[in-house]
Amino acid sequence: MKAEGNPITPAGIAALRARYDHLLGTERPQIVEIVSWAAGNGDRSENGDYLYGRKRMREIDRELTWLAKRMKAARVIDPAGQEDQTRVLFGATVEIADDDDNRRTLTLVGDDEQDATHGMIGWGAPIARALRGSRVGDLRRVQLPGGTKEWEVIAIAYPPAGTPPR
Incomplete structure (x- = not known):
């Protein structure tokens, strides 16, 4: 079997999926909750929890997009x-x-x-x-x-x- 495209082992694709699931199911909901709480505290321009939370949410969304693309392009080879x-x-x-x-x-x-x-x-x-x-x-x-x-x-x-x- 030739490894063309984006070859990955079954363990490798499982690790990518686990990371994706962790970000989507655990980290992102926690950050959304923090941002919601911080937004309710008033002035957002000087609210560190709000600013950091929004920044972290963008980072998570960017990584989720990258992981989704990599998993879609992956060719699993045992x-x-x-x-x-x-x-x-x-x-x-x-x-x-x-x-x-x-x-x-x-x-x-x-x-x-x-x-x-x-x-x-x-x-x-x-x-x-x-x-x-x-x-x-x-x-x-x-x-x-x-x-x-x-x-x-x-x-x-x-x-x-x-x-x-x-």
Whole structure:
């Protein structure tokens, strides 16, 4: 399965939905209540609760719009269902080593769920683009801001079928 468009894992889309539901069902109603209460207190021009509440409501509405667009454009791909698990495709967990045998383990996920501190690299990142389609033993070069770096693919793994979202 090729990951075209805006690929995302089932766990990634679940996280986007959870954030959307939290903002819409919890945060926004609380802010609306605060703004209503503050508006009833009189002069709105110097009312910090009112001004902050309106600002926060705009931020929430902007994030809700962004989340809705991302979820609509998302193409959910279950990494366990990848047909050719000998190649690096969307959702693969890849162990790579550089020239000094420094090893890193990366999981290629959707751009909306990337988290480099946990080794989750977005599908559009330079290193992910370089690793796409590679097999164990392949050497891949990546142009980074600090210069070109070369890595060897040591291992490729996919989650087993039926694995619940992380």
